[in-house]
Amino acid sequence: MARASVPDRQPAATGWAPTRALGRAVLLTGLLLVAGVVLGRIDLIVLAAPFALGTAYALRRRPAALPQVWVETDDGHLVEGSDLAAAVTVGNPDPVDYEIAVIRGRVSPWLRIDRAGFASGARVEGRAVLDRPFVTSVPTSAAVDLELAGTALRWGRHPIGPAGARVATAGGLLISRAVVTESVQVKVYPKTEPFEAVEAMPRAAGLVGAHHSRRPGEGGELAGVRIFAPGDRLRRIDWRVSLRARQLHVAATLSDRDAEVVVLLDVLAEAGRSGGVDGAASVLDTTVRASAAIAEHYLHRGDRVSLLEYGPAARRLRPATGRRQYLTVLEWLLDVHVDVGGAPEPYDQVFGPQLLSADALVVVLTPLLDERSAQMLARLARSGRFVVAVDTLPADLAPPKDRGWAEVAYRLWRLDRDTMIAQLREHGVPVVRWAGAGSLDQVLRDVARLATAPRVGGR
DSSP states (O other), X not given: OEEEEOOOOOOHHHHEEEOHHHHHHHHHHHHHHHHHHHHTXXXXXXXXXXXXXXXXXXXXXXXXXXXXXXXEEOOSOEETTOEEEEEEEEEEOSSXXXXXXXXXXXXXXXXXXXEEEETTSOEEESTTGGGSOEEEEEOTTEEEEEEEEEEEOSSEEEEEEEEEEEEEETTTTEEEOOEEEOOEEEEEEOOOOOOOOOSOOSOOOSSSOSEEEEEEEEEEEEEEEEEOOTTOOGGGBOHXXXXXXXXXXXXXXXXXXXXXXXXXXXXXXXXXXXXOTTSOOOHHHHHHHHHHHHHHHHHHTTOEEEEEEESSSOOEEEEEOHHHHHHHHHHXXXXXXXXXXOOOOOHHHHSOGGGSOTTOEEEEEEOOOSHHHHHHHHHHHHTTOEXXXXXXXXXXXOOOOOSSSHHXXXXXXXXXXXXXXXXXXXXXXXXXXXXXXXXXXXXXXXHHHHHHSOOGGGO
16 A cells, blocks of 8 residues: 655644634633623623633643544556545544544546545545545544545556645634645556557567577477588488488478567657547557557567657666566656657757667657657668657547638648658658557568568668
């Protein structure tokens, strides 16, 4: 359970204040006593006695510390669309009861709270339950939980809190100052879209793996039959061919090798409006979800996967394999964001082909909204890298509704972008729109064909 709290050890004198009820009780008692003495009326003094005795009795036990407030969330693996459970807890460390405790809190708009309430009381349902305060009583040396239940709508780190509480005790004569706790960050991982690439990698670079390389070696893919040579295993002897040729022959195989996949995220620009897991997807939504799907697929096959961020931060995740790398990828993706107001960076110096392996398959997720993105793709293609550009721009991106030349400008921008994509394809960079399963099959087939094609002029 993730927990955030603010312990308060200040004395009661600095954290508690008299309420208006206490002021009225003292004022009324004083007025009755003064009037009784001045006018010589015993009945006024007798009338003031209950107010004085009641106030003194209520204040006989005063609080010694402020209430404690903390937020708890479930540390489970939250994915977009999964159920969320959290609680705001108010603790009473005093020897006196809290007659009234008022609790309020804030929650990220991407965490939809549908139900809220106390374990022993009525629950409030609706999508705006935290817009109202919750009131309860807290017994001495106890804690009361305001339980929250809802749905995680979008990937990222979303805060629950800050949350605050004010309590009243001594019959409502004393009230505490507001005790506010810090927020707790809830990790919501992107929902992995179904993705399956059945085509082989253009070039495998490792020593072991699941891809059939073009290099002879120990593997399961038959490459042909050749004459026996020193060092060949006896179980590789093909006896039928050996008896027919009267010379020992062995079955030659292709080695199984792993590959390195580099997923490059273009975060120079954002477009579209995110609607959460059940709504429309923005450029950043498509980029993050597609990255998680591609990484999961290739890591499951035993390949090495690394991530790069083409943006002001130029973040990088080193290549690795296995489930630990997949969990690291999901953590890394939570911090992806578009720095709209950032100053221009020298991307040519921060990012370049020298950072990528010559045998790596580079999958670039880009909306192609910035000319620097197209230039980066062209540089990677000219350096001999195997590059696949995945278009993450929403297909249903609506044109501007402003009057005047807005629609004409939008059409001209579309034509200019189509021209940019055509020029990239002329430079050998295939551009394909992300469509989930099978998105990259055809383009990987073309890249693999280019990798095996003979080069002209030694190039």
